[in-house]
Amino acid sequence: MKSLNILFAEKCGNFGFENTFGGKNALFRTLEWAKKLENGSKTVIFCFSSEVELVKRAFEEAKKDLGLEIDIVSEDTWTNEKLFSEIKAALSKDGSDFALFSMAFCPFLNAELTKKLISTHTEYKSEYSFADGYPYGVCPEIIDTGLSGILSELIKTKDDLKNKLVTKDSVMDLLKTDINSFEIETEISSIDWRLYRFDFECSKKENYLACKNLFELTSSMSDEDKKDVQKVISKAVNEKVIKTIPAYFNIQIEKSCPSKCTYCAYSKLEKNQCGEMEFEKYAKLLRDINSVNPDSVVSLSLWGEPVMHKDFFKFVEEGFKYPGLTILVETTGFDVSKVELANPSSSFNASMKSLAEKSLSKGTCANGLPGLIWIVSLDAMKGETYEKLHPGLRYENAVESVKYLNSLFAGSVYAQYLRINENEEELESFFRTFKEKTSISNGNFIIQKYDNFRKKLDDHKSADLSPIERFPCWHLRRDFNILANGDVPLCKNKSFDAPVGNVFTDSIENIWKKFDEELKKHIDKKYSGGCEVCDEYYTYNF
DSSP states (O other): OOEEEEEEOOOOTTGGGOOOBTTBOHHHHHHHHHHHTOSOOOEEEEEEGGGHHHHHHHHHHHHHHHOOOEEEEEESOOBHHHHHHHHHHHHHHHTOSEEEEEESOOTTOOHHHHHHHHHHHHHTTOSEEEEESSOBTSSOEEEEHHHHHHHHHHGGGOTTTTTSBOOTTHHHHHHGGGGGGSOEEEEEOSSOOGGGTOBOOTTSHHHHHHHHHHHHHTTTSOHHHHTOHHHHHHTTOSHHHHOSSOSEEEEBOOOOOSOOOTTOHHHHHOSSOOOOOOHHHHHHHHHHHHHHOTTOEEESBSSSOGGGSTTHHHHHHHHTTSTTOEEEEEEOSTTGGGOOTTOTTOHHHHHHHHHHHHHHHHOBOTTSSBSEEEEEEOOOSSHHHHHHHSTTOOHHHHHHHHHHHHHHSTTSEEEEEEEOGGGGGGHHHHHHHHTSTTSTTTTOEEEEEOOOTTTTSOOOOSOOOOOSSOOOOHHHHHEEEEOTTSEEOSSGGGTTSOOSEETTTSOHHHHHHTTHHHHHHHHTTOOOTTGGGOOOTTOOOO
């Protein structure tokens, strides 16, 4: 059967074109994979007009060295609707039976695994086939030509998907809307690698560095061993791969908080609350963060109520200067709920509307998230329960905060529910209410686990969700917490322990390196300093 390789080249900021993979770039290594398939198929690259010259330069070298036949389709913007239309058109033009679809900057695509998947796909006459349990970037998806026509029509009916920008999940996101209508086959990994969330695709800095480091770790392997995808992936369980650069910066900008929440470590454990962060220091810090990881999420809510900061709006708007950064605000709804909705001329209301306009103007960031995300802590479905958990606050105000924010930032507002013994009876009601698109948060909600702060707080946990087997802590791998005075704790749960550095006197890179020793202990399953009793290791932030 005849196949067509279709590669989607995300905007990669040159990471996909860096010659760091044995003197070749990630795109070349992907095309090398296509050559190894030995099926004589053509390769089509979908790319952005802004990067078409880089792609052309790379594939000219590949044509010379590999002898591949390559076409390029470029567009200013790639929506899901455009993607499925072009997949159908490319398959029809080539007369192929199916497409091998992958992102274009994947230096670890494995030819042997791909051949297995092709065999499964053809034997069982599948419409769609994928490798299950493997990291992204070691095997393509297979889309049958007949299915491509169906998907190109189906996407037109999905208003919530068709105009979204293409991601590596675009195909599955569409299939899931009517999953039982399709013939799907999988090639299942003998080891489930999903818990590591490996992503061997080089369009973003953190993934590029992971791939670069993994390539170096596998350089001493024999060619025969490199064919074994499991042996290659196993090398990635290394601090140089699972920890590259911070992806989530959690910053405290304000010391004050209107409520002494019954489950909060800040109100119970912090005795020497540092003051609020100065805007000038924050602005410089944001520049440094953008330099370290231009696709990161920056939370302003490590501790305290960020909306109470006198320069709150300036803090958020500063983040809009950086195209890839997402600003996250987690709030009790304290000041937001005080907005005088009947008085549209109020300065707070005007500032919020201005913030919403600027957020909308910024659009979707390179990380796939909006420029600004709100999380409002509800934690209850009854006023009595809420006010026990949040003394001094009113449930009605929190609900109004969600409504008000969603009227301005629709789709970027999440109602949050901390699951504990005290509100367990109301959890099902919360879920049933807020999962609906007609809810006040448009179906956006978060159910959060309780954290006893290394057993320094009372046990309020209503359920133990810990994995059977422990793995290296997510927070040591990707989180960077910063107190208002610039101090950096090893993790959020060690906020009130001795810091490992200060961002106002040292660089983020230097401080980040100090996390390595603790992470190595976790890889070796050796825990100390309270980590041995902490169960936050498996929770994952944005």
